[in-house]
Amino acid sequence: MSILFAAGHDENNAFRNHLDRKIAEFGDFKYAYMILNKKNPLETLITSNYPSQWIDIYKERNYQHIDPVVHCALQRVSPFPWDESTSLKSRLKPSEIFSQAKSYNITHGYTFVLHDHDHNLAMLSLMTNDNKSIDIENQIHHSKAHLQMLLANIHQEITTRHQETARNRFDNPNAAKDPLSARENEVLYWASMGKTYPEIAIILGVKMRTVKFHIGNIVKKMGVTNAKHAIRLGAEWQLVKPVAR
The missing domain is CATH 3.30.450.80 (Transcription factor LuxR-like, autoinducer-binding domain)
Structure with a gap:
């Protein structure tokens, strides 16, 4: 919710x-x-x-x-x-x-x-x-x-x-909810770069349903309603970190 x-x-x-x-x-x-x-x-x-x-x-x-x-x-x-x-x-x-x-x-x-x-x-x-x-x-x-x-x-x-x-839940290291995992950050990063779910799946070498699973977790953790909102707030809160390739 x-x-x-x-x-x-x-x-x-x-x-x-x-x-x-x-x-x-x-x-x-x-x-x-x-x-x-x-x-x-x-x-x-x-x-x-x-x-x-x-x-x-x-x-x-x-x-x-x-x-x-x-x-x-x-x-x-x-x-x-x-x-x-x-x-x-x-x-x-x-x-x-x-x-x-x-x-x-x-x-x-x-x-x-x-x-x-x-x-x-x-x-x-x-x-x-x-x-x-x-x-x-x-x-x-x-x-x-x-x-x-x-x-x-x-x-x-x-x-x-x-x-x-x-x-604040993300900024507080003792918060009840964990920050984004490394994989979730990768997914959010590539989504913020305009990549589609199939493209992210190819980049990360996973199935598209795995990408959707991580997006669902990101949305829940950030308390938003959809991926677009998560991307916008992720950038605003400086949660999206560049991924080394």
Whole structure:
């Protein structure tokens, strides 16, 4: 699992407190901040002041797979309002989510969307604490640009923080995770030089599945989502060492 989605309990609590303060600057709202790996939707991170019981249910049942709000966000780059009719606007059948969420006074809201370069979807959903106040869009009309920027800033903060955590693991010789092995460095080096997997296999005298195996280990160790990201961070962190031939 990517380090981005494996934050500790204390770290998540600190981030939620930070987000609580930021959201409070715009009014009295319930909110949910979610990051979802678009290549593997099982990898999600949720920070929210929604009722904790509902968040537990959502995570346990992996509702991100069938959540109409998530499906709508995946197809958009602009913010949008949602309510029980959102599921009827999509190709999905009416979702059981809204009927269950109603028990927790989650019936309507407004969601801001961000797609990042690492294939993640970030969402910031707002709801009024006064469930009778349906027109949330009216309440945040003058703050939309600021809220969209808030989403961009908090997403940058959390991704940067987790990248630094990953880098520290490599810099710390006593870290729980070992740095790259000699073979992994060779694979990452040749990948950073633009070589394809078959070319790397020929250079190293191994099978292509062995190259893919090492790439998979590199991605896991670096806490990233794909080989391209590993190559970029490997160069940035000066992990890629020239290979003597």
